[in-house]
Amino acid sequence: MLPLPSFSLLAPDRLDDVLAPLGQPGVRLLAGGTDLLPSMKHRLFKPATLLSLSRVPELARIEPTEDGGLRIGAMATLLGVRQDARVRAGWPALASACATVATRTIQAMGTLGGNVMLDTRCLYYNQPAGWRASIGGCLKAEGSVCHVAPRGTGCYAAQSSDTVPSLMLYEAELELLSRRGSRRLALSELFSADGRDGPRIERDELLRAVILPPPGAVVLHRKVRPRGAIDYGMLLVAVRRQGDGGSAVISALGPAPVSVRVEQLGDLAQAAWKASNPLSTHSWSSTWRKHMVRIEVARAVAELTTPRLAIAHG
Amino acid sequence: MPDEIVLKTTINGESARLLVPANRSLLDMLREDLGLTGSKHGCDVGDCGACTVLLDGQPRLSCITLAAEADGRAVRTIEGMAEGGLLHPIQEALHRHVGAQCGYCTPGIVMALAPLVDDPDQAVDDETLREVLGANICRCTGYTRILSAAREVLAGGDRQRGRAAGAREPSDGGTA
Numbered sequence: 001m002l003p004l005p006s007f008s009l010l011a012p013d014r015l016d017d018v019l020a021p022l023g024q025p026g027v028r029l030l031a032g033g034t035d036l037l038p039s040m041k042h043r044l045f046k047p048a049t050l051l052s053l054s055r056v057p058e059l060a061r062i063e064p065t066e067d068g069g070l071r072i073g074a075m076a077t078l079l080g081v082r083q084d085a086r087v088r089a090g091w092p093a094l095a096s097a098c099a100t101v102a103t104r105t106i107q108a109m110g111t112l113g114g115n116v117m118l119d120t121r122c123l124y125y126n127q128p129a130g131w132r133a134s135i136g137g138c139l140k141a142e143g144s145v146c147h148v149a150p151r152g153t154g155c156y157a158a159q160s161s162d163t164v165p166s167l168m169l170y171e172a173e174l175e176l177l178s179r180r181g182s183r184r185l186a187l188s189e190l191f192s193a194d195g196r197d198g199p200r201i202e203r204d205e206l207l208r209a210v211i212l213p214p215p216g217a218v219v220l221h222r223k224v225r226p227r228g229a230i231d232y233g234m235l236l237v238a239v240r241r242q243g244d245g246g247s248a249v250i251s252a253l254g255p256a257p258v259s260v261r262v263e264q265l266g267d268l269a270q271a272a273w274k275a276s277n278p279l280s281t282h283s284w285s286s287t288w289r290k291h292m293v294r295i296e297v298a299r300a301v302a303e304l305t306t307p308r309l310a311i312a313h314g
Numbered sequence: 315m316p317d318e319i320v321l322k323t324t325i326n327g328e329s330a331r332l333l334v335p336a337n338r339s340l341l342d343m344l345r346e347d348l349g350l351t352g353s354k355h356g357c358d359v360g361d362c363g364a365c366t367v368l369l370d371g372q373p374r375l376s377c378i379t380l381a382a383e384a385d386g387r388a389v390r391t392i393e394g395m396a397e398g399g400l401l402h403p404i405q406e407a408l409h410r411h412v413g414a415q416c417g418y419c420t421p422g423i424v425m426a427l428a429p430l431v432d433d434p435d436q437a438v439d440d441e442t443l444r445e446v447l448g449a450n451i452c453r454c455t456g457y458t459r460i461l462s463a464a465r466e467v468l469a470g471g472d473r474q475r476g477r478a479a480g481a482r483e484p485s486d487g488g489t490a
Contacts, residue, residue, distance in 0.1 A: 001342075002358040008317050009336035009382055030380075037339075037378040038359035050336075054383060103449030105373045105426065106360060229448035230361055 002041035023204025031114035068214035074113025090215030120157035157195030165238030191256035239300035253278040326394025341376035352392035363450030366422035392421035407463035415454030
């Protein structure tokens with residue numbers, strides 16, 4: 001049995017009452033809890049106060065925007081997003097990415113906002129406290145040495161959100177809210193170069209919604225993981241076709257997703273391979289994960305350009 | 315700021331008012347405070363599904379759900395599945411098909427499958443069934459008999475409990 005550390009709990013039902021304590025020392029937001037609570041059981045976080053968002057209904061709404069896009073409330077569940085007819089029709093790669101998260105039960109609990117704001121992950125970090133203590137701790141959690149790169153000074157924990165690669169290629173924006181007002185941030189601006197630094201928003205800001213621009217972008221998402229369920233990805237790939245060329249976002253290899261763009265779609269797999277530098281943040285070989293970048297991007301390109309191949313790759 | 319939470323909830327049809335520490339998981343509240351030990355501690359971090367309960371009718375992993383989430387909501391556990399002396403149809407089918415060996419995962423599997431069975435309008439294809447079961451780790455059965463039990467109940471069209479005379483009796487050992 002892994003007990004949770006002690007904390008105080010706030011579960012307001014009004015948005016204003018969420019914003020008031022947000023940013024105060026020791027206060028941490030709780031969305032679906034599917035990553036935060038296991039991490040707290042592993043003593044990766046010991047917040048004095050948890051601020052639950054689950055009682056604020058307006059945060060879970062999915063609604064069209066004036067320009068024909070979609071505004072998905074941060075507390076919309078991954079299962080709800082996946083099953084939403086508008087998402088499936090206009091942004092199908094997001095629906096399929098949500099369907100690859102963990103398990104259906106987790107998808108019914110976890111939220112899109114929580115998935116976007118997911119803590120970076122590493123073989124040496126996402127472990128029980130006793131496991132970490134046995135190797136002298138991990139740099140991101142409590143130690144002084146990174147077991148991935150012992151001679152370095154940085155943290156290489158990997159951005160592992162399943163929804164981020166396709167959302168980036170759909171050019172999603174984040175609606176951020178604080179007592180100071182509201183602002184938009186391109187999702188691609190959210191990520192830090194060091195795995196310890198977390199999302200690049202202010203401490204008093206709440207991710208209120210993910211904004212999708214009008215549909216039209218042709219995007220495909222692929223996930224490589226040990227098992228067909230439960231596991232986080234050891235490689236995440238999203239590919240977008242743009243005329244003769246295209247873009248790819250490669251993730252789960254380092255603290256921030258990597259974007260590449262080429263003029264000829266046939267060059268995309270090689271460009272993505274060149275731009276990818278996985279380290280041993282996962283129990284599977286980083287050499288193999290880099291090798292798989294080229295293969296997975298090529299498969300995605302093949303599916304985008306030859307629809308029949310989509311059947312072959314299931 | 316409160317370190318303890320007062321909950322008004324309904325557990326297996328009975329309303330309850332409880333005072334629990336803020337850091338109590340729903341699973342620990344059920345097991346330690348209420349003695350409902352049918353829901354199991356497995357991995358304790360949301361991977362294995364052994365702790366699955368229904369919160370307002372939907373499967374939840376109670377080991378990574380705060381007890382406070384049950385406030386104003388209805389909780390159903392494996393202890394509340396039998397009604398009037400009759401097992402839930404999925405329990406009957408698992409029994410007939412011998413869809414359990416050590417049994418540790420079985421309560422969670424019943425709670426994950428029950429909402430599919432209880433919604434007669436929901437067509438459940440095999441892909442969906444497999445995906446739902448993907449949330450519950452069973453290391454004994456290899457899932458074959460669990461799947462055959464679920465398929466039988468879902469395909470039968472008759473999802474009522476006590477559907478056959480002697481439904482609580484084991485069959486000739488299962489033929490799956």
